[in-house]
Amino acid sequence: MSKEKEKKLVEAITPMDEDFAQWYTDVVKKAELVDYASVRGCMVIRPYGYAIWENIQKNLDAMFKETGHENVYMPMFIPESLLQKEADHVEGFAPEVAWVTHGGNQELTERLCVRPTSETLFCDHYSKIIQSYKDLPKLYNQWCSVVRWEKTTRPFLRTTEFLWQEGHTAHATAEEAQEETIKMLNVYARLCEEYLAIPVVKGRKTDKEKFAGAEATYTIESLMHDGKALQCGTSHNFGDGFAKAFNIQYADKNGKLQYVHQTSWGMTTRLIGALIMVHGDDSGLVLPPKIAPTQLMIIPIAQHKAGVLEKAAEIKDTLSKVARVKMDNSDKMPGWKFSEYEMKGIPLRLEIGPKDIENNQAVLVRRDNREKIVVSLEELESKVPEILEDIQRSLLEKARTAQITKTSIAANMEEFNKILDSKLGFVKAMWCGDRACEDSIKEAAGATSRCMPFEQESVADTCVCCGKPAKKLVYWGRAY
Amino acid sequence: MSKEKEKKLVEAITPMDEDFAQWYTDVVKKAELVDYASVRGCMVIRPYGYAIWENIQKNLDAMFKETGHENVYMPMFIPESLLQKEADHVEGFAPEVAWVTHGGNQELTERLCVRPTSETLFCDHYSKIIQSYKDLPKLYNQWCSVVRWEKTTRPFLRTTEFLWQEGHTAHATAEEAQEETIKMLNVYARLCEEYLAIPVVKGRKTDKEKFAGAEATYTIESLMHDGKALQCGTSHNFGDGFAKAFNIQYADKNGKLQYVHQTSWGMTTRLIGALIMVHGDDSGLVLPPKIAPTQLMIIPIAQHKAGVLEKAAEIKDTLSKVARVKMDNSDKMPGWKFSEYEMKGIPLRLEIGPKDIENNQAVLVRRDNREKIVVSLEELESKVPEILEDIQRSLLEKARTAQITKTSIAANMEEFNKILDSKLGFVKAMWCGDRACEDSIKEAAGATSRCMPFEQESVADTCVCCGKPAKKLVYWGRAY
Numbered sequence: 001m002s003k004e005k006e007k008k009l010v011e012a013i014t015p016m017d018e019d020f021a022q023w024y025t026d027v028v029k030k031a032e033l034v035d036y037a038s039v040r041g042c043m044v045i046r047p048y049g050y051a052i053w054e055n056i057q058k059n060l061d062a063m064f065k066e067t068g069h070e071n072v073y074m075p076m077f078i079p080e081s082l083l084q085k086e087a088d089h090v091e092g093f094a095p096e097v098a099w100v101t102h103g104g105n106q107e108l109t110e111r112l113c114v115r116p117t118s119e120t121l122f123c124d125h126y127s128k129i130i131q132s133y134k135d136l137p138k139l140y141n142q143w144c145s146v147v148r149w150e151k152t153t154r155p156f157l158r159t160t161e162f163l164w165q166e167g168h169t170a171h172a173t174a175e176e177a178q179e180e181t182i183k184m185l186n187v188y189a190r191l192c193e194e195y196l197a198i199p200v201v202k203g204r205k206t207d208k209e210k211f212a213g214a215e216a217t218y219t220i221e222s223l224m225h226d227g228k229a230l231q232c233g234t235s236h237n238f239g240d241g242f243a244k245a246f247n248i249q250y251a252d253k254n255g256k257l258q259y260v261h262q263t264s265w266g267m268t269t270r271l272i273g274a275l276i277m278v279h280g281d282d283s284g285l286v287l288p289p290k291i292a293p294t295q296l297m298i299i300p301i302a303q304h305k306a307g308v309l310e311k312a313a314e315i316k317d318t319l320s321k322v323a324r325v326k327m328d329n330s331d332k333m334p335g336w337k338f339s340e341y342e343m344k345g346i347p348l349r350l351e352i353g354p355k356d357i358e359n360n361q362a363v364l365v366r367r368d369n370r371e372k373i374v375v376s377l378e379e380l381e382s383k384v385p386e387i388l389e390d391i392q393r394s395l396l397e398k399a400r401t402a403q404i405t406k407t408s409i410a411a412n413m414e415e416f417n418k419i420l421d422s423k424l425g426f427v428k429a430m431w432c433g434d435r436a437c438e439d440s441i442k443e444a445a446g447a448t449s450r451c452m453p454f455e456q457e458s459v460a461d462t463c464v465c466c467g468k469p470a471k472k473l474v475y476w477g478r479a480y
Numbered sequence: 481m482s483k484e485k486e487k488k489l490v491e492a493i494t495p496m497d498e499d500f501a502q503w504y505t506d507v508v509k510k511a512e513l514v515d516y517a518s519v520r521g522c523m524v525i526r527p528y529g530y531a532i533w534e535n536i537q538k539n540l541d542a543m544f545k546e547t548g549h550e551n552v553y554m555p556m557f558i559p560e561s562l563l564q565k566e567a568d569h570v571e572g573f574a575p576e577v578a579w580v581t582h583g584g585n586q587e588l589t590e591r592l593c594v595r596p597t598s599e600t601l602f603c604d605h606y607s608k609i610i611q612s613y614k615d616l617p618k619l620y621n622q623w624c625s626v627v628r629w630e631k632t633t634r635p636f637l638r639t640t641e642f643l644w645q646e647g648h649t650a651h652a653t654a655e656e657a658q659e660e661t662i663k664m665l666n667v668y669a670r671l672c673e674e675y676l677a678i679p680v681v682k683g684r685k686t687d688k689e690k691f692a693g694a695e696a697t698y699t700i701e702s703l704m705h706d707g708k709a710l711q712c713g714t715s716h717n718f719g720d721g722f723a724k725a726f727n728i729q730y731a732d733k734n735g736k737l738q739y740v741h742q743t744s745w746g747m748t749t750r751l752i753g754a755l756i757m758v759h760g761d762d763s764g765l766v767l768p769p770k771i772a773p774t775q776l777m778i779i780p781i782a783q784h785k786a787g788v789l790e791k792a793a794e795i796k797d798t799l800s801k802v803a804r805v806k807m808d809n810s811d812k813m814p815g816w817k818f819s820e821y822e823m824k825g826i827p828l829r830l831e832i833g834p835k836d837i838e839n840n841q842a843v844l845v846r847r848d849n850r851e852k853i854v855v856s857l858e859e860l861e862s863k864v865p866e867i868l869e870d871i872q873r874s875l876l877e878k879a880r881t882a883q884i885t886k887t888s889i890a891a892n893m894e895e896f897n898k899i900l901d902s903k904l905g906f907v908k909a910m911w912c913g914d915r916a917c918e919d920s921i922k923e924a925a926g927a928t929s930r931c932m933p934f935e936q937e938s939v940a941d942t943c944v945c946c947g948k949p950a951k952k953l954v955y956w957g958r959a960y
Contacts, residue, residue, distance in 0.1 A: 035605060038562050039592060042555035044605050047620070050551050071530050075522035075641055076556075076594075076625060077578075082518050095584055098557075100594065102579040103640075104629040112519060114556075114580065114594070125515060125524050140527070144625075145556060149584040160583075161555055 015282050020226040031285045031344050034155045041153035041160030051293035059195050063187050069139040074121040077112040082120045086245040092212020096149045114147040122168035123246035132251050138170040156273035157480050164268035170260040177261035181237040184265040185218045188233035197288040197395035198222050198278050199403050203451030208438050215239035221450040223403045224277035227424025229450050229477035235265035278399050285345030288395050289388040297341045298327040301353030312352050322385045347391050411460045420445050426477050430470030432463035450475040495762050500706040511765045511824050514635045521633035521640030531773035539675050543667050549619040554601040557592040562600045566725040572692020576629045594627040602648035603726035612731050618650040636753035637960050644748035650740040657741035661717040664745040665698045668713035677768040677875040678702050678758050679883050683931030688918050695719035701930040703883045704757035707904025709930050709957035715745035758879050765825030768875050769868040777821045778807040781833030792832050802865045827871050891940045900925050906957050910950030912943035930955040
């Protein structure tokens with residue numbers, strides 16, 4: 001391939017500052033994460049995108065098991081009558097579900113919806129298997145796909161079908177349910193910060209923004225590079241609302257029947273969208289080492305020269321003990337390979353050519369800050385894990401700094417609008433607790449309440465919107 | 481719990497010789513593998529059933545990755561027009577699919593079927609991403625659920641929705657596609673024999689029994705305890721039929737356009753049904769150690785006595801290094817625990833009580849043959865893995881013997897019917913190659929051709945049905 005063609009490949013992404021949405025679409029396609037499918041709003045998750053999901057899944061699933069949860073599988077269909085059992089829930093979901101009306105060549109006597117979420121199925125099952133306090137708690141999780149008939153869709157961020165996990169638990173007491181709700185929110189926060197290097201704000205959703213059927217919804221919110229907010233995961237406390245609708249009762253130690261208290265919590269493939277928009281740059285994806293399918297790519301230089309491929313293979317064997325390593329010895333030009341793996345966000349590149357071999361060294365290039373590090377061959381095995389750890393730490397730090405920079409305080413709507421007009425980001429502002437003010441902020445500034453953070457401060461005495469006495473600090477923002 | 485009640489629990493399973501179908505249903509329910517769902521023919525896979533599936537998945541997925549396959553995810557919906565692109569395929573599947581006709585509150589302009597299998601989606605994707613010989617082979621796999629609108633259903637064996645994996649590959653040449661087809665059949669056979677301890681017969685399906693759209697279907701067939709056959713996995717060579725229907729072409733080294741050659745292969749949750757029906761007995765499930773979620777269950781005896789629980793916990797810690805171990809120190813009576821874990825098919829039970837501690841020993845009880853083995857505490861760590869390996873080996877051996885015992889040879893239809901009337905099992909008999917004979921054997925004996933085994937022998941000169949010259953040895957049987 002000619003130098004010019006190679007250059008074109010690199011230039012083919014829209015710069016983020018020019019058109020962030022187009023940049024996102026370009027990265028998603030060029031890094032070969034997804035392809036569009038023949039069904040509106042659905043995506044084909046390609047091997048590289050799916051490998052990222054597998055890593056997210058593996059780490060999250062291990063945390064679920066550590067905290068005593070078990071995986072199960074519920075049917076993908078929900079009979080219409082079952083979906084209707086909890087009033088708020090059906091009101092929230094019925095308008096956006098896909099309906100199966102025919103099976104084989106027969107019209108069904110009752111329509112089935114493709115699960116948009118599975119509370120109703122878990123409740124139906126729990127009502128059959130829970131009899132005594134000895135059966136509690138039930139700590140179940142399910143990995144599956146769900147369908148919500150969205151009007152406008154974007155890969156990973158909002159798709160008609162998406163992959164997720166949904167935890168559903170049943171407890172003897174309200175206290176235990178609340179403890180579980182917060183415990184799983186913390187598991188989510190840990191996944192985001194420790195593995196995805198995405199800092200999050202933890203808090204509670206307002207009643208307007210809570211899950212259909214929940215008593216309280218908790219959320220972790222993050223900021224993307226363009227200053228828009230993204231909800232990364234939610235955890236819901238249902239109280240005994242579903243238990244009453246589905247008659248899930250247990251006999252307590254005195255033989256008295258009690259309703260269970262339930263929770264649910266979910267995280268989705270949208271996290272891959274967050275990874276792209278928090279860490280990516282104009283050369284493409286940037287992946288945190290802990291979640292990268294390949295952590296280090298070896299690129300032999302002048303590989304036709306004697307000894308180069310042998311040495312590269314030797315290095316690959318050595319480094320495979322300490323990292324996820326691949327080598328590209330295809331006949332593409334090194335420059336082309338550099339661009340390709342930068343686009344794919346591989347954290348570290350190792351270059352090894354005849355001169356390096358002569359000098360008993362290799363060149364490492366970090367994806368995050370492009371730093372070149374010359375390392376002697378003996379030191380590679382100890383240096384690579386250190387550098388990977390440093391990349392992981394730096395990415396989180398950089399994202400945390402960006403989040404702080406993009407977080408502002410507003411005392412009134414004038415300040416509020418000024419912030420969102422100039423740079424977007426989180427706006428911290430006081431709220432009186434009235435739905436009317438939330439509606440009016442959405443109307444005026446296009447911003448929604450992201451959460452009432454656990455770490456409450458008083459940044460003003462009065463509601464940013466109506467001027468009445470303030471009750472809560474709220475994070476506001478325009479959101480994906 | 482009283483002794484009598486405990487006895488009842490054990491007796492509550494129908495003996496297999498009395499009513500095999502009822503025995504199966506009893507095991508599936510009492511071992512807590514599944515629960516019935518509110519949707520006809522669908523199942524709730526409970527934690528214990530799902531943990532078995534996770535073990536199957538983990539081992540099979542590792543073999544896929546070893547052989548160079550990558551996981552992807554395709555949408556669960558197929559537009560009707562896409563399903564119709566390959567004529568044989570649509571004819572085979574259209575009568576048994578579920579149709580989505582409404583999304584949100586709108587009627588769709590084109591019906592979508594819920595995938596019964598995903599050839600059409602993979603082909604659609606391949607037609608977009610394959611351009612050159614450099615893009616080949618594509619070795620993709622997907623873990624998901626599929627839906628087929630079955631009339632009569634049974635947990636694991638035949639359900640409206642089931643979990644599976646489906647591999648879909650594209651190759652430059654017919655030879656490579658054929659090699660892949662057989663390679664993956666061998667992977668399946670290895671999973672069955674090495675992990676599930678289920679011996680299989682490998683062979684090719686007749687044209688009547690092959691997959692809709694395939695040039696050739698290969699299968700692994702096993703025999704259940706009742707003598708009925710079960711297809712455990714299939715691997716299909718599509719030739720270039722789908723490539724022509726979906727226009728999947730690549731430029732070869734000379735720049736000439738060529739059609740790709742494709743394969744697909746699948747294994748499902750039905751394997752759990754096979755595990756039950758090959759190894760189970762009148763006390764319930766019997767699991768091969770390699771696939772058992774828990775390999776050894778520790779049951780403290782007289783656990784209120786000083787030192788018992790401490791010693792049991794100590795043993796648990798030691799054995800956890802060499803096996804998947806759990807301890808049940810609940811307040812149920814030991815006899816009840818014995819029955820429960822026999823029902824769940826846990827390969828080994830360890831009993832430890834005050835007298836054992838005095839004698840510095842523990843009692844191991846094998847699930848497969850009920851052998852009691854007294855082992856000194858020092859030897860436990862080395863003995864347990866040995867015994868687990870022996871159980872794994874014995875189960876395969878026992879199943880192999882059963883299969884040989886239940887395999888007979890028939891030279892004519894009189895012998896054929898006599899065999900199936902007396903004991904069921906595989907009938908080895910010659911076939912002329914005519915569809916008419918297959919149909920007539922099905923009519924007369926209720927048996928289908930299971931496969932033309934790779935290991936061909938000549939057990940007669942003439943077709944078992946029509947008496948014309950024989951072309952192939954076929955395994956016949958009544959099947960699930």
